Amino acid sequence: MSIQFLPVSWSEYHEKVRQLAASILTHTPVENQIVAISRGGLTLGHLLSDFLRIPIATFTIQSYQDIQKHGVVKITEPLKADIKGKIILLVDDVADSGITLKRAISYLGDFKPQSVTTTCMFYKPTSCIRPDFFTKQTSKWIIFPYEPIESIISITTMMEKEGKSKSKIQEQLYSLGFTDPQIRYARKYFLT
Numbered sequence: 001m002s003i004q005f006l007p008v009s010w011s012e013y014h015e016k017v018r019q020l021a022a023s024i025l026t027h028t029p030v031e032n033q034i035v036a037i038s039r040g041g042l043t044l045g046h047l048l049s050d051f052l053r054i055p056i057a058t059f060t061i062q063s064y065q066d067i068q069k070h071g072v073v074k075i076t077e078p079l080k081a082d083i084k085g086k087i088i089l090l091v092d093d094v095a096d097s098g099i100t101l102k103r104a105i106s107y108l109g110d111f112k113p114q115s116v117t118t119t120c121m122f123y124k125p126t127s128c129i130r131p132d133f134f135t136k137q138t139s140k141w142i143i144f145p146y147e148p149i150e151s152i153i154s155i156t157t158m159m160e161k162e163g164k165s166k167s168k169i170q171e172q173l174y175s176l177g178f179t180d181p182q183i184r185y186a187r188k189y190f191l192t
Contacts, residue, residue, distance in 0.1 A: 003158070006122075006140035007177045013145055016121060016135040017044060021051035023133055024089065024119065031089035031117060035079065037061050037104055040093035043146045044121055048091060057081030059107070063100050073103045079111065088113045094142055095120045095134065098127035105129075143176055152178055152186040 008016075024031070031054060036045025038060040049056040060077035088108060095101055101118055108116055119133035122142050143151045152173060159169045173183055 004140045005143055005155075005176055006138055007143040008145060009177070010145045013043075013121075014047070017047040018051060020044075020119060020121070020133060020135050021048055024048070024052060024117075027117070027133070029087050029115070031087045033057060033081070033083055033086045033113075034089045034091055035059070035081070035083065035108060037090070037092040037100060038077065040100075041091040041120075043144075044093055044119075045091040048089070048119070052089075054089070057083065059104075061100055061104055061107070063103075073099050075103075075107055079108070082111075083108065084112045086113050088116045090116050090118045092118075092120050093144060094122040094124065095127040095129055095131050096124050098129035101127070101129045101131065148178060148182045149186045149190065151176075152183060153190050156186070156191055 031052070034045050034049050034052070034054055034056040036042050036056055036058045038058045042058065045056050045058070057079060058077075059075060059079035061073060062076050063073040090101070090104055090108065092101060092104070095118075101120070105116055105118070117133070118129065118131040120131040121135055123131055123134040123137045124139060125137060126139070155173065155176070156169055159172060164172075170183070
């Protein structure tokens, strides 16, 4: 398999959020509203809201079709918060190609915030936008602890297309830290 993976545990994720929040707190001006991009930015946004002690709003933007392909980027659920004149911290999980962040920044501009600062847990050098704050630069495919079923389905589908056997797929999933109950669940309900 040509793709390299970066599995992130819950404890690693929590520690990275704390480090990210500490970096943001040294930044001026201090943000007064988090806007998290759903779905990827929800967990990070929620934790940052706690660490930074500022409110959170969300909107949904979708772009991924599967593990290696980007789809059309579109807003599927609008922002409902009034952010006019606010200092915004825009949150997503990863700046991969950057098209989601680019579209989100453009979208938020229509709401007339005072400023928009971007933050992602991870930044990939292939991104057309470098977030203002991030914890790590990587070229690997990140496996977040909050999406085990999505990751199992994507990895299994990709490996099946490559002609890998069920035992090789199982071995790969174990090596990435997935558990038997997670794998069984994904197979039972989504991989028939």
